[in-house]
Amino acid sequence: MKTIKRRMQAMYKAQYKARNAHESWTTIGHYGSEGEALNVAIRKKNNGALMVRVVDKKGNTVYSG
Numbered sequence: 001m002k003t004i005k006r007r008m009q010a011m012y013k014a015q016y017k018a019r020n021a022h023e024s025w026t027t028i029g030h031y032g033s034e035g036e037a038l039n040v041a042i043r044k045k046n047n048g049a050l051m052v053r054v055v056d057k058k059g060n061t062v063y064s065g
Contacts, residue, residue, distance in 0.1 A: 011057050012037035016049040025053070038063055 010030030014037045017023050028044055031037040034054065041052040045065055054063040 009057070012062065013055045014038075014041040014044070015053050015055065016041070016044050017051040018049055021051065034062060041065070 010032060012031045012034050014028040014031065015025040016028060017025060028040055029037075031040065034056075037054045041054050041063060042065070045052045052063075052065050053061050056062050
């Protein structure tokens with residue numbers, strides 16, 4: 001009998017811009033759920049980041065703030 005192991009793939013990426021809108025996005029981390037990524041992004045925004053966003057594995061922006 002074959003055992004299939006599924007490894008957890010990061011499906012969402014949280015990113016931020018610290019100083020101005022013209023700098024490149026810095027990745028905070030990769031997360032398995034949208035909720036986890038949103039929590040980290042919002043926390044980063046509340047701690048002073050200029051902009052934050054959450055991107056899914058296809059590159060679509062799920063949240064921007």
